[in-house]
Amino acid sequence: MPEKVHTHFGNLAEESAPKPTLATDEPSATENAGHKKKRSKKRKREEAANEPQAPRDDADSNAKNASPSPNAPGEGSKSEEKVDSVPQPQESAPAPKSKLKPKSKPFSDNKTNFTSLREKANTLYELRKKLPIFGHADEIRKNLRDQDVMLLVGETGSGKSTQIPQFLVNEFWCRPQPAKICKEDGTTKSVTVGGCIAITQPRRVAAISLARRVAEEMGTPLGSSSPASKVGYSVRFDTSTSPSTRVKFLTEGMLLQEMLHDPWLTKYSAVVVDEVHERGINVDLVTGFLRNLVSGKREGRGGVPLKVVVMSATADMESLLGFFQEGFKGQPQLQNGTSDEESEAPTKDEASKDISVCHIKGRQFPVKTIYSPAPVHDFVDAALKIIFQIHYKEPMPGDILVFLTGQETVEALENLVNEYAVGMDPNLPRILVLPLFAALPQVAQQRVFAPAPPRTRKVILSTNIAETSVTVSGVRYVVDCGKAKVKQFRTRLGLDSLLVKPISKSAAIQRKGRAGREAAGQCFRLYTEKDYLSLDETNTPEILRCDLSQALLNMKARGVDDIVRFPFLTRPPREALEKALLQLLNINALEETGGISKVGMHIAKLPLTPTLGRVLLAASEHGTECLIDVIDIISCLSVETIFLNTTSEEKKEAAETARRDLYRREGDHLTMLSTVRAYAGENADRKAWAERHLVSHRAMQSVMDVRKQLRNQCRQSKLLPRDDRQDHHHDPSPVDILQSFLCGFATNTARLVPDGSYRTVVGNQTVAIHPSSVLFGKKLEAIMYNEFVFTNRTYARGVSAVQMDWVGEALAGQ
DNA sequence: GAGCACTGC
Numbered sequence: 001m002p003e004k005v006h007t008h009f010g011n012l013a014e015e016s017a018p019k020p021t022l023a024t025d026e027p028s029a030t031e032n033a034g035h036k037k038k039r040s041k042k043r044k045r046e047e048a049a050n051e052p053q054a055p056r057d058d059a060d061s062n063a064k065n066a067s068p069s070p071n072a073p074g075e076g077s078k079s080e081e082k083v084d085s086v087p088q089p090q091e092s093a094p095a096p097k098s099k100l101k102p103k104s105k106p107f108s109d110n111k112t113n114f115t116s117l118r119e120k121a122n123t124l125y126e127l128r129k130k131l132p133i134f135g136h137a138d139e140i141r142k143n144l145r146d147q148d149v150m151l152l153v154g155e156t157g158s159g160k161s162t163q164i165p166q167f168l169v170n171e172f173w174c175r176p177q178p179a180k181i182c183k184e185d186g187t188t189k190s191v192t193v194g195g196c197i198a199i200t201q202p203r204r205v206a207a208i209s210l211a212r213r214v215a216e217e218m219g220t221p222l223g224s225s226s227p228a229s230k231v232g233y234s235v236r237f238d239t240s241t242s243p244s245t246r247v248k249f250l251t252e253g254m255l256l257q258e259m260l261h262d263p264w265l266t267k268y269s270a271v272v273v274d275e276v277h278e279r280g281i282n283v284d285l286v287t288g289f290l291r292n293l294v295s296g297k298r299e300g301r302g303g304v305p306l307k308v309v310v311m312s313a314t315a316d317m318e319s320l321l322g323f324f325q326e327g328f329k330g331q332p333q334l335q336n337g338t339s340d341e342e343s344e345a346p347t348k349d350e351a352s353k354d355i356s357v358c359h360i361k362g363r364q365f366p367v368k369t370i371y372s373p374a375p376v377h378d379f380v381d382a383a384l385k386i387i388f389q390i391h392y393k394e395p396m397p398g399d400i401l402v403f404l405t406g407q408e409t410v411e412a413l414e415n416l417v418n419e420y421a422v423g424m425d426p427n428l429p430r431i432l433v434l435p436l437f438a439a440l441p442q443v444a445q446q447r448v449f450a451p452a453p454p455r456t457r458k459v460i461l462s463t464n465i466a467e468t469s470v471t472v473s474g475v476r477y478v479v480d481c482g483k484a485k486v487k488q489f490r491t492r493l494g495l496d497s498l499l500v501k502p503i504s505k506s507a508a509i510q511r512k513g514r515a516g517r518e519a520a521g522q523c524f525r526l527y528t529e530k531d532y533l534s535l536d537e538t539n540t541p542e543i544l545r546c547d548l549s550q551a552l553l554n555m556k557a558r559g560v561d562d563i564v565r566f567p568f569l570t571r572p573p574r575e576a577l578e579k580a581l582l583q584l585l586n587i588n589a590l591e592e593t594g595g596i597s598k599v600g601m602h603i604a605k606l607p608l609t610p611t612l613g614r615v616l617l618a619a620s621e622h623g624t625e626c627l628i629d630v631i632d633i634i635s636c637l638s639v640e641t642i643f644l645n646t647t648s649e650e651k652k653e654a655a656e657t658a659r660r661d662l663y664r665r666e667g668d669h670l671t672m673l674s675t676v677r678a679y680a681g682e683n684a685d686r687k688a689w690a691e692r693h694l695v696s697h698r699a700m701q702s703v704m705d706v707r708k709q710l711r712n713q714c715r716q717s718k719l720l721p722r723d724d725r726q727d728h729h730h731d732p733s734p735v736d737i738l739q740s741f742l743c744g745f746a747t748n749t750a751r752l753v754p755d756g757s758y759r760t761v762v763g764n765q766t767v768a769i770h771p772s773s774v775l776f777g778k779k780l781e782a783i784m785y786n787e788f789v790f791t792n793r794t795y796a797r798g799v800s801a802v803q804m805d806w807v808g809e810a811l812a813g814q
Numbered sequence: 815g816a817g818c819a820c821t822g823c
Contacts, residue, residue, distance in 0.1 A: 204821075
């Protein structure tokens with residue numbers, strides 16, 4: 001029910017703003033109202049390589065968001081850093097005959113204009129010198145000469161992500177060191193340790209664009225474009241490095257993968273863990289492994305130290321400091337026992353006992369905070385008032401960024417602002433409303449980065465995507481509803497909940513900061529100061545909010561037998577750990593003793609959740625054809641939803657008909673299979689095919705990437721024949737496929753009860769088929785589902801019809 | 815009758 005609320009903010013006069021009667025009289029302004037289906041939705045955000053975004057005037061975030069393409073829209077709206085673009089090599093260019101380096105990848109050094117690279121680097125150097133971190137270079141170098149671990153608090157805009165690797169790369173300890181390592185049989189082996197710096201990032205876009213930026217600053221070609229390239233990156237499906245790579249940006253997951261093969265990280269002299277405050281689960285694993293590595297005897301590195309820099313934007317350094325100190329305290333004194341005398345590695349034992357801490361101010365303009373004087377019940381309505389208040393009162397230029405909770409509230413407010421703007425004083429500047437959320441099609445997202453037309457104020461209505469992932473320039477006003485949707489895994493129910501929750505103080509500060517990137521700004525918080533003070537300090541780490549089975553299997557695969565003694569940055573509750581262990585036992589990934597099984601080892605190497613990995617192995621027992629089909633389905637399940645929502649009514653009709661030949665009565669799994677097959681079988685124009693069927697072309701491209709990766713892996717592990725180049729035109733066997741899935745998802749099943757609803761087989765919970773399912777509204781004996789999610793009610797997503805006796809068998813088999 | 819944000823040999 002819409003409530004009339006008075007949102008009078010500070011001393012800002014309200015009378016000049018139009019009275020938003022619409023907002024208060026119109027129920028649809030609320031979170032659950034119905035301004036929906038106005039636009040095509042559900043498309044994954046463009047991958048890094050195609051993501052043009054406006055550059056910014058601070059190097060740090062500029063690099064993280066900058067467009068890879070020199071001609072991308074949005075680039076150059078700020079001129080400060082706009083320099084002649086460096087020639088960007090194209091991966092697809094045919095290999096020219098190069099006299100210089102015949103072994104090099106297609107891209108030739110004779111095309112790389114080193115002079116122009118150097119010139120550009122010189123220009124950039126002038127800008128680098130102005131970064132807040134630049135004056136700390138010597139201090140940072142000294143810290144890391146003396147100590148192995150450094151914690152660095154660098155506020156946004158300090159330039160830490162781009163500059164730290166450059167400060168360190170020419171240090172003596174960063175050179176490759178000859179070392180001898182003891183092998184298990186007692187013999188020693190001469191190896192080279194170190195030489196490279198790894199910098200981890202939570203997102204692929206950031207990893208790629210930072211690499212590009214640092215390459216420019218260092219005046220070196222990027223990645224695999226030249227064998228002389230000193231800067232590269234590595235993200236899933238896209239690794240670009242050269243034999244000369246000294247600075248490598250990678251995603252956290254990628255470093256974990258590298259550690260699975262090289263637990264001692266022998267390639268690296270230093271690992272920089274960036275954006276730790278975001279606290280994704282992978283950061284918790286990485287820091288845990290790194291702590292063991294730096295505080296241990298380094299025998300696998302021949303005693304050569306590994307420098308670790310942990311960087312965060314928020315000042316929550318005490319817990320990190322305590323975490324690493326604990327590691328040094330608990331370990332035996334470093335005796336450098338296995339290192340050899342010729343090694344030039346510093347042998348200062350005491351160095352590894354200490355940790356340095358460095359604090360760098362950000363470069364930020366002041367932002368004035370204005371709180372709501374009274375609690376706000378309808379933040380869409382409150383935001384509407386504030387938007388027009390700002391627009392009427394505040395001078396141009398100055399765009400408005402509004403943080404909302406989800407697509408629904410974004411679209412509701414979008415409609416209200418547009419309706420309202422019609423009656424606005426024609427002498428006022430115009431308002432351009434721009435929605436921004438991850439499911440928004442790429443083209444629509446890009447409109448946010450284009451500068452506003454003359455005499456127009458942009459009003460960006462965003463989910464928390466704008467908090468970290470995306471930077472919009474031109475913003476001077478932030479309106480913060482104080483809430484966000486958070487996914488939380490509830491261990492006891494095995495249920496994922498997506499709920500609107502208050503944000504943390506650090507998120508509130510982050511949102512506010514978005515107003516002060518280019519000039520002084522204002523932040524309107526749609527909650528009281530008292531509410532602010534009662535917020536949690538930091539975001540709940542992901543490790544406390546997610547299913548731990550994959551993380552635990554990962555640890556087991558690395559030989560961490562005693563999970564309880566693993567150094568967790570934040571220790572998950574015992575119950576969550578036990579649940580995950582039980583789940584791994586159920587799918588036979590662990591032995592009864594708790595050690596990893598052969599099956600588990602196999603699953604751990606797959607880029608899949610343990611359950612999906614188990615399904616893949618089960619399918620291989622049903623034969624090659626079943627495995628091929630199950631890989632197609634699993635590929636769909638590991639990307640965002642592949643079906644787009646229909647835009648207009650007429651289009652909907654046509655699309656529904658076109659899609660109907662893809663639908664399978666067995667359920668979503670076989671529907672996905674038929675979709676992948678049809679898409680892969682389309683040789684003429686896959687994009688047009690996808691459009692005709694209202695299937696997300698982007699999602700399908702990811703599906704094909706995953707499919708290729710999984711097929712390759714199955715070939716390597718001999719689950720698939722090496723020469724399966726023939727097309728797989730066999731008829732799928734739904735029974736084999738669904739029974740394979742039941743091997744992983746036996747507990748994700750529900751049966752129909754007499755009142756027509758479904759109850760879970762384990763736990764007897766009520767569950768409804770999600771409206772996105774092809775089985776929505778159908779009554780079947782029993783269903784199996786991939787996800788059990790709570791939003792407004794409990795839903796099963798990724799649903800297929802199964803028989804109760806299969807479920808019984810599958811449960812018995814566990 | 816519905817979709818916060820990320821990510822992986």
